[in-house]
Amino acid sequence: MPEDSIFETKGVKKNFMFVCNKAPYGTIYALEALEMIMISAAFEQHAVIVFIDDGVFQIKKGHNTKSTGMKNFSPTFGVVSMEKEDADEDDEIDMVWRIVVEKESIEARGLSEEDLVLETEVLSSGELSDLMAKQDVILTS
Amino acid sequence: MPEDSIFETKGVKKNFMFVCNKAPYGTIYALEALEMIMISAAFEQHAVIVFIDDGVFQIKKGHNTKSTGMKNFSPTFGVVSMEKEDADEDDEIDMVWRIVVEKESIEARGLSEEDLVLETEVLSSGELSDLMAKQDVILTS
Amino acid sequence: MKLGLLVNEGPFNHQASDTAYHFAKAAISKGHQVLRVFFYFDGVNNANKLSEPQSDDRNIVKMWGELASAHNIDLVVCVAAGLRRGLKEEVLADGFRISGLGQMIELGLAADRTIVFGD
Amino acid sequence: MKLGLLVNEGPFNHQASDTAYHFAKAAISKGHQVLRVFFYFDGVNNANKLSEPQSDDRNIVKMWGELASAHNIDLVVCVAAGLRRGLKEEVLADGFRISGLGQMIELGLAADRTIVFGD
């Protein structure tokens, strides 16, 4: 737990869901949401990072922002994957991260799993709907 | 012509179109676009003020923003009407203002002319398309 | 009940901050506690003390500051989002403080309900 | 050809300012003249000198200022939109000036083409 805590949250365990639903680069939401996801790791909570709608374009392979002058945040998803693996492997930490995409969203956009920079669980709308109903804190941007 | 001009624009005459296409209050675009339209009057140019898509909700009658704490800008459309009439009636000013709504936009939103705070020309998409093609400067927000 | 609010958009440009404010006021009047409002993305601009709206309009920056001081609400502006946008101590309005993104996750843990207001 | 640009959104949050910048640079390199860039709505935030992006990111505020001084572009921030949002002389970056909305209409008259960049 980071040092600057004010509220008493010791031992509190919650299910967080980060909903990534915006296209990358046209707006900053994808990038700053990613910063939020990275910070959350320090709190060792269960988290589902879910890509729906245009958010699936965030994890499309091959981003090259050079000629637009913008910052390419695609590599950070590799760090997200590592955080997830670390949590999975460390038995002493009670923390599970899931990385999920909605099947209907990638299909509507002509994408398949091979197009994505991350290994993800592909869930149908119905399955995702059930998963959403199990979350305590849902953060969108 | 206002005093703080820098560029040489004396005698220049252009057709301006102000495209109002955003719903009111959820964002500030409607209000600040209206401020822009009011300022433009001083330049005595031809202007078409056109309401399309959710922009037609800007001129819906009966706005009452009291309990949301926001500024009700609906009365300003009355001033826009007066500016238009002044320009129409004054033969010495070479300035025509037109206030237009797209028929398809109001119909899709269940509105009719009686619901609007302004007297407007109702044009079909096709007619509006032709009018748009005659503009020199198209300002959207 | 303990509530946590997130505001993701700047003042005036989007209604998000207004809605969050009226929600917070209603919650307090019903006996709930607003632990913290965290300002992220363009939401950091809600803390700009130079904001000077027209006299017939509401002053969103002041409204938040006054609500916070009357009801002990922690108004936190994200340091990283603020740096990017030039919202720093130099222009920070009364009642707000600048801190890290961790304060948002902590709020999610401490509050019984977390509500996001944005565009 | 004489060009006039309008930027309706703040830096970083939307790509509008980046696109306008790269458009302006390309236009100048092709021999055209950018008379003025007018910053309206949240676009006024592009003139905030306190903006301090991460070291591996672009500095939009500085980029505009440098382009303007190198190629004599008039960078104008709307006074009314700026007051509302707290973008005033106190935080105005080099190369920008604050003026009225009339400067936008004037630009439409003076420029051969007017292009709006927004959200």
Place this chain on the structure above:
Amino acid sequence: MRILNVVNKSPFERNCLESCLRLANSGSSILLIEDGVYAALGNTAKSTLIKNDQKNLGFYVLINDLDARGLSEAPMIDSISRVDYDGFVDLVVDHDSIHSWL
């Protein structure tokens, strides 16, 4: 767990109400606020989005935002309940978590 879904964008301009309807859990609630209140109108090209709901969702609309937009007297979809800011707070308290469809 019951989720309160909050939608604040016009169904004519954005896809978020459609995404919400697709992904909302059966039996959960949807509150329309800000420009989202236009989806509550009973006689528009988008009225069927809510009228065709097969998930038994509970629909609510924020009165304050209807009033602001001049829609107090406009024809509404029957199944939608009106709430004010106090009612918004009650909905938040009565549900287990809140999903804002931004």
Place this chain on the structure above:
Amino acid sequence: MRILNVVNKSPFERNCLESCLRLANSGSSILLIEDGVYAALGNTAKSTLIKNDQKNLGFYVLINDLDARGLSEAPMIDSISRVDYDGFVDLVVDHDSIHSWL
């Protein structure tokens, strides 16, 4: 007069491409930039928006924004021409006025 219409939003999220296609004058041009470039993809649920164009519009897409989004190699609709920022400037010069569909 010939108009250059500029669309910068995703056709999956917003209605602006549809409005532009409805109101663009026959024979005018449409340039897709920023998140608007997703409309140029040839194999999506929104590809038909442009493929079904009956107005003989000229379609262009900004390469730089395709590259940023990892779409350089993705299947594009045939009738769309690629331009860079220089080409964007040329389009502005070659048309009589510019309409940004924000």
